[in-house]
Amino acid sequence: MKETGERDALNEKKALLRQIVLYIIFGVLTTAVSFAVYYAVMVAGRAALGLGADETGPRYIAVYTAAQLISWVCAVLFAFFTNRAYVFTDSEGALARQLASFAAGRLLTLGLDYVITLLGAYLLARMLPALADFHGYNLADLGAKAAASVVVLVCNYIFSRVFVFAKKDKGQVTEAKK
Secondary structure, three states, X not given: OHHHHHHHHHHHHHHHHHHHHHHHHHHHHHXXXXXXXXXXXXXXXXXXXXXXXXXXXXXXXXXXXXXHHHHHHHHHHHHHHHHXXXXXXXXXXXXXXXXXXXXXXHHHHHHHHHHHHHHHHHHHHHHOHHHHOEOOEOHHHHHHHHHHHHHHHHHHHHHXXXXXOOOOOHHHHHHHHO
């Protein structure tokens, strides 16, 4: 009996490690989707409005906000479907409910991402002005976005595991069937 319990505990640890590794892999891919869309919108928006790499102000905020929102939608959809299919495969729940919960959690971390990226870009550009216009590119934006992504990745995992893709307890399933 003791051996079975130890084996079960080891299998649970392996499953959790596998889940975390897959979450990180898909988190990195989600971040890549977010970065690519964010940067493409920033570049296109700056070009469309004729903004310089170091220009700030209301037009910059408008482009920045559009880039954040569009990249967020693309990343959330990518993350939801990959997490549901490959990471949290033992979860139970209706697709619509899970998607709504997932999006709600991601809205919270969108606010966190927005604030960290905006303040981080501002602070980086002030502390290291060369980053604000590095051969025509604003690397302060990207540096701040990278820092925000790490914080958001951790928060999203916790929210997804606890609230969105929580698996039902075997005792609850057994009780429900009685």
